[in-house]
Amino acid sequence: MxxxxxxxxxxxxxxxxxxxxxxxxxxxxxxxxFPVLxxxxxxxxxxxxxxxxxxxxxxxxxxxxxxxxxxxxxxTHWQSPEYFAYYPSNSSTAGFLGEMLSAGFNIVGFSWVTSPAATELEVIVLDWLAKMLKLPDQFFSAGQGGGVIQGTASEAVLVVLLAARDKILRKVGKKSLEKLVVYASDQTHSALQKACQIAGIVQDNFRVLKADRNSNYSLCPEVALEAISNDLSAGLIPFFLCATVGTTSSAAVDPLSELGKLSKAYGMWFHVDAAYAGSACICPEYRHYIDGVEEADSFGMNAHKWFLTNFDCSLLWVKDQRPLVQSLSTNPEFLKNKASQENAVVDFKDWQIPLGRRFRSLKLWMVLRLYGLENLQSYIRNHINLAEQFEQLIKTDSRFEVLSGNFVLRFAVGAPLTEEKHIKEAWKVLQDHATTLLRSI
Amino acid sequence: MxxxxxxxxxxxxxxxxxxxxxxxxxxxxxxxxFPVLxxxxxxxxxxxxxxxxxxxxxxxxxxxxxxxxxxxxxxTHWQSPEYFAYYPSNSSTAGFLGEMLSAGFNIVGFSWVTSPAATELEVIVLDWLAKMLKLPDQFFSAGQGGGVIQGTASEAVLVVLLAARDKILRKVGKKSLEKLVVYASDQTHSALQKACQIAGIVQDNFRVLKADRNSNYSLCPEVALEAISNDLSAGLIPFFLCATVGTTSSAAVDPLSELGKLSKAYGMWFHVDAAYAGSACICPEYRHYIDGVEEADSFGMNAHKWFLTNFDCSLLWVKDQRPLVQSLSTNPEFLKNKASQENAVVDFKDWQIPLGRRFRSLKLWMVLRLYGLENLQSYIRNHINLAEQFEQLIKTDSRFEVLSGNFVLRFAVGAPLTEEKHIKEAWKVLQDHATTLLRSI
Incomplete structure (x- = not known):
């Protein structure tokens, strides 16, 4: 034939x-x-x-x-300089080259042996990032912790929720699943709710705590403490608290240090989701937004949002990988190999939902090497500067008010091609709409 | 600045x-x-x-x-013509171009509105594939069913397990989670075990049913029936049966028709995992391996294994998308849009674990267009022919025996570049090893 x-x-x-x-x-x-939408x-x-x-x-x-x-x-042109919806989803030449090379090798890196470079480069590059973000030592690969690339922040929060669920159930017994309680503010990304649904957390035990204008939409530790106390009195088991640095609707920042200490006091897993805003913390002047991360059990940041790494590339660090592996490992005959059995290597299949995985660290590595830290910092600063210019434009027009929450126009600066002129054009569009709207009432 | x-x-x-x-x-x-490993x-x-x-x-x-x-x-060079491990993971020029274009657009297609072409091309291409595989009408997008691209077969089996879990729990009450029982043969991929762990199925309620040499390592309906009857007597709730077409270790094929009828009789969800072997069913002479798929609630095949579509591209069809959406949807304010609210469109975020998703249908579309059905069929036939040649080589050497199961040398033909000479070289390596081995005993 x-x-x-x-x-x-x-x-x-x-x-x-x-x-x-x-x-x-x-x-x-x-x-x-092209029309952006x-x-x-x-x-x-x-x-x-x-x-x-x-x-x-x-x-x-x-x-x-x-x-x-x-x-x-x-x-819908997410890479257009006039794209200001949802959140940025950065493409870059370096990220694009990394995707090409990953598709070229087309390896499936579930275990170390299936391509050692894929696992090892991921470990190294996540250590580099941890250093740039000044994460505490326990998040580095040298000890029990380390970083891993997930597809999305949804998967990142799901795997740590599963690790936390199984860890507490090993202590209190599997029959107690229906008593487990999760806490987060009402500004938290819907991914947490979805993760709870998947993990079998009882719907009524997902505490969506009110965060309002008085706290700039951040979660008050007092509110969390009150909820935890009530649940304990009712015989329930608080086990997971998720804080956010840069919430989806209003970029609110939860007080990590206090929430982390509270979690520790009650034996809860503390996850910090900095998917969107985390990238800014490579600049010393914004690093304070993740002060308190030393209290976290796990920390996530999406390199595919505002860090020039093509989608998908969600970074997750844990202080202790063992609960992850205990929840997510399987060890069938056909995957056994010498390096894994001697515990000489990391097998990332046990840190994630799927078995197969692409060589995603290549694109992050190429972004870091072809641009370098200083350029990446100035890239972030430039976008923040453009957002500030937009804020200034708003202030010149008394029909608009800058606030967060309620009904708002959410304007997310972060596309790689965005320049000053695009900010001004967008502002013109908004003003024209306002004029039309106000004329009609 | x-x-x-x-x-x-x-x-x-x-x-x-x-x-x-x-x-x-x-x-x-x-x-x-390069050395393959x-x-x-x-x-x-x-x-x-x-x-x-x-x-x-x-x-x-x-x-x-x-x-x-x-x-x-x-x-480890998965694309080498001398790669015969695990399973094929096909790269191709067309698949590579699709990955490039997807990375070029770099859209995040969670909802229809975020790039209508991404959702619509996926629906269309999955219908094309369903037609090539002669799947029953209910798996097409015209009615309540349809196809979706998941990252991996692990995610495919997880999402249908969750859909099935929540469907039965809506009927029997959420407190019954600990009574739910899952069935599959001991040849089933470890992804099912992992999915059970994630979904909170009690470990003791995952029935790993013995499949042995007498049935060519396929699951006997009698064995399944006996297990189901025992569980019902014990007050448990059978709810999910997974059959495989082409198991990982020995390419065994479970009897779909009988297992499907059994599942239906007991009100269980019937999933068919044809991740590896499904591709062959585009050839009329191999289509019979999925006879009985008309009984399935869901069917999966990995285009990234043996269908020239770069990793990752796992195809999943369901007859009724509603249980999936009921399990996996979230509807936060920031994702609301007119098209979704009018139910005029599919939002694939509700058919999968993550929120974000890449434009993966491009690569499958390019494979189908640049190669065409007839070429794809002859590609499959050529690999089967090479595998048969290898079988012939074995038969010329009395020290080897062709069988499946026990301790075997598993030899998977399917790399895009593999030709006759690579089969012969591999055979020479095996013979040389056998000679050395037999000399030493």
């Missing part, structure tokens, strides 16, 4: 790869010509594509043509 | 991107010159890299040099 397909011919990869590089570079050159209607693509895969190969030219005419209109 | 860093300059991306394409194409040209010792990389990220940018040339000298020695 003859096999005509050469799916991994090096010269075809070279030829097509160069064409794709040009296509993507041209996309970035023209990115400002896709304008298509639900179901638009079904009308444009056939209802079966082709029997015979089609040309790369045809595929490019379809991407231009059918796919790009359905893209 | 001045920002000197231009992290997403189109011309730098173009220049560096071209260099990376050449680097990767050259890697594939020289891939046979990395020869480094634990901790090798720490000796070679500095203990901090650089303060100032380094050159791309320096990074390439480090990749050559420090990273590549630590790679």
């Amino acid at each position: 003859e096999n005509t397909l050469k799916p991994m011919d090096a010269e075809q990869l070279r030829e097509y790869g160069h064409k794709m590089v040009d296509f993507i570079a041209d996309y970035y050159k023209s990115i400002e010509s 896709s304008q298509v209607k639900p179901g638009y693509l079904k009308e444009l594509l056939p209802d079966s895969a082709p029997n015979h190969p089609e040309s790369l030219q045809d595929v490019f043509e379809d991407i231009r005419q059918k796919i790009i209109p359905g893209i | 001045e920002n000197t860093l231009k992290p997403m300059d189109a011309e730098q991306l173009r220049e560096y991107g071209h260099k990376m394409v050449d680097f990767i194409a050259d890697y594939y040209k020289s891939i046979e010159s 990395s020869q480094v010792k634990p901790g090798y990389l720490k000796e070679l890299l500095p203990d901090s990220a650089p303060n100032h940018p380094e050159s791309l040339q320096d990074v390439f040099e480090d990749i050559r000298q420090k990273i590549i020695p630590g790679i």
Whole structure:
């Protein structure tokens, strides 16, 4: 039987790869010509594509043509300099190169032996980041702790919740699952609620504590303490508290030190979610936002948000990896190997939900090497500066007020291409809308 | 404040991107010159890299040099034609281009509105695949069912286990979690055990049913029925049965039709995991291996194993998406949008563990378009042919016996570059080892 397909011919990869590089570079050159938010209607693509895969190969030219005419209109351009929604999702040349190389090697790094470089580079680069963030020693790989790359902050909070759940259940008995209680402010990301659903935490035992304007939307330790005391009186078992540095709606910062001490006093796992704002803490003048992180059992920051590393790259550090591994390890015959059995290596399969994992540390490593710490700091500072300029613009117009919470216009500066002119254009759009709105009432 | 860093300059991306394409194409040209299994010792990389990220940018040339000298020695070359371990993890030019484009757009497609093309292309391409596999109508997107791309089969089995868990608990009450029982053969992938741990299924309620040589390592319906009956007598609640088409150790195939009918009779969720072997079912002559899939509630196949789509791309179909969404949806204020609230669209965030998701359908779409169904079929047939040639080689040497189970040499043909000569070389290695071994006893 003859096999005509050469799916991994090096010269075809070279030829097509160069064409794709040009296509993507041209996309970035023209990115400002597209409406940031896709304008298509639900179901638009079904009308444009056939209802079966082709029997015979089609040309790369045809595929490019379809991407231009059918796919790009359905893209919401997260990398546009005029994108200010949700949170930044940074792409960069270095991050892009790292993704390319990872796809090129296409290894599946579940155990050390499946590609030692993948595990070891991840350990090293997470130590580098821990150093840049001045995390406490216990979060470094030298002892029982260390860092790992998860896909998203949702997975990061899920794995530590599972570790904490099983740790407390080993102590109080598995029958007590229904007594376990989780605490967080009402500004906390919905990922925690989802993690509780997955882990089987009773819905009524997820304490969503009120955080309001009086505390700048941060969680008051007194409020947490009161809830914990009430639960203990009711025979429940407080076991997990999640604090946030830079909440999704209003970038509020919970008081880590006090909440951490409270958690420790009651034997609870203390997780700090700095997914969005954590990147800023590589600048000495913003590092104070994570003061108190020394009380945390686990700490997360998304390099794919505001750190120029292409999605997905969610960084998680733990002080003690053992509870993670106790919750998430399996050890079937087909995965056994000498290095793992001698406990000489880390097998990251036991620190995460999936078995398989991509070589994601490459992109973070390339960002750090091709840009360097000082450039990354000035990148962060520049965005904060642009956000401040936007705040100044608002203050010049008495129809607007700068606040957080209630009904607000949330404006997130952080796209790699954003410059002063994009801030000004966005402000013009808002002013025009305000004028129209006020005219109509 | 001045920002000197231009992290997403189109011309730098173009220049560096071209260099990376050449680097990767050259890697594939020289891939046979590397030992397939990395020869480094634990901790090798720490000796070679500095203990901090650089303060100032380094050159791309320096990074390439480090990749050559420090990273590549630590790679186990999954794409080598002489790689026969675990299972195939196919890279291809088309899959690679799809990864590049996904990294280029760098969108985060959790809801339809965040890039309609990402959700809609995924729905369409999964329908294409469902058609190629001749899945029953209920697995198509036209009704209550449809397909979704998960990262790995571990995540696929976890999300359906959670859907099934919550579905039965809505019926019997949440207090009954500790009575829920899961069934699978002892050949089932360890991902199911891990999913049970995560979902809070009591460890003693995971029935690992014996499958032995007499049934070619497939799960006997009689064995399952007996276990179910015993559990019912003991007051427990059978709720989930997982069958496998192509088990990890011996490529055994469970009898789907009988196990599916049994599951239905007892009101259990029936999941079919065809992660590895499912790809072969696009060939009419192998389609019979998934006969009985019409009884399944959910069906999974990994396009990243043996379907030329770069890791990660695990395909999952369900007949009814509602239990998934009921288990996995959250609906915070910051994610609300018109299209979602009008139920006009699918939001895949509610079909998976994480919130964020990459534009993974691009790579599968490009594989299907650039290769076409007929080429993909002959690709599969060629590998099966090579495996048969290997079987013939074994039969010429009386010191070896072809069997599955017990202590075996597992030989997985499926790397994109594998040709007849690589099969023969591998056979020579095995024969030489056998000669040495037999001489020593």
